[in-house]
Amino acid sequence: MNTASFHAKELSLPARTLNTTMRRFLPSLFIAALAVSLQAAEPTPPAGFKALFNGSDLSGWYGLNPHNLVKLEGEKKEASLKKQHEEFPQHWRVDNGELVNAGTGPYATTDEEFGDIELLI
Numbered sequence: 001m002n003t004a005s006f007h008a009k010e011l012s013l014p015a016r017t018l019n020t021t022m023r024r025f026l027p028s029l030f031i032a033a034l035a036v037s038l039q040a041a042e043p044t045p046p047a048g049f050k051a052l053f054n055g056s057d058l059s060g061w062y063g064l065n066p067h068n069l070v071k072l073e074g075e076k077k078e079a080s081l082k083k084q085h086e087e088f089p090q091h092w093r094v095d096n097g098e099l100v101n102a103g104t105g106p107y108a109t110t111d112e113e114f115g116d117i118e119l120l121i
Contacts, residue, residue, distance in 0.1 A: 049120050052110055055097040063088030063106030 043051035054060065063084040072080055084106040091105025099108060 045120065049118075053099055055094070057094055058089055058092060058099075060111050061088070061092070061099070061108050062111060063091070064109040065106040068106075 043053065043055055045051050052060070063086075064081070065084060068080055068084070069077055087105050088108070092099065092101050092108055094100070101108065
């Protein structure tokens with residue numbers, strides 16, 4: 001007795017119905033498993049590269065809009081920087097391992113400073 005006909009008898013379904021159901025269900029199951037495995041993986045850059053985003057939270061990032069700072073000096077500049085840093089998590093979030101913004105608020109800026117870079121996406 002093959003597996004399909006065993007399950008069909010147990011579920012009181014004809015084997016053809018079970019096979020059709022399985023053919024429809026398996027691609028969805030595969031896609032869901034693939035999405036979970038891709039989402040759960042930590043970033044592993046190739047040798048010589050460094051991951052800028054950990055895929056799980058906003059650590060290593062802050063908000064900055066340099067256009068708002070151009071004409072500011074002293075305490076006003078410091079207050080603007082503080083406000084942008086505080087507003088950052090209100091405009092940015094991590095969703096399914098991705099850094100997401102609705103197009104509002106300060107730019108996402110890394111805590112680290114870099115010179116010349118080679119960006120691998």
